[in-house]
Amino acid sequence: MLEGDFAGFGAFEDGAPIGFAEVSQRAYGDGCDTAPVAWLEGIFVMPRYRQRGVGKLLVAAVEDWGRSRGLSELGSDAALDNLTSRLSHVLWGFDETERVVMFRKTL
DSSP, rough: SSSTTTTEEEEEEEEEEEHHHHHHHEOOTOSSSSSSSEEEEEEEEGGGGGGHHHHHHHHHHHHHHHHTTTTTOOOOOTTTOOOHOOOHHHHHHOOOOOOOOOOOOOO
């Protein structure tokens, strides 16, 4: 999973998975100043392992992946009502850059 424009990283305890992070290289990232960017596509840590630094270690692996590709920014997003994710991003060192409301219309 470390080849191409996508990578996945896992966190394990005694060989059992306890969390993962997915990252991609995007042509641009909303709220970012440079292009292309690394983009944190998803991150999950099992509830009993949260607030132990697992997420921070996964984000560090994602950052290293982006740097190894010559990228200078890591972007991400979270739903406005997902306070846990938004606070986690702040603790991982992200700065909020913008808020957006998405729309759709069935044709």
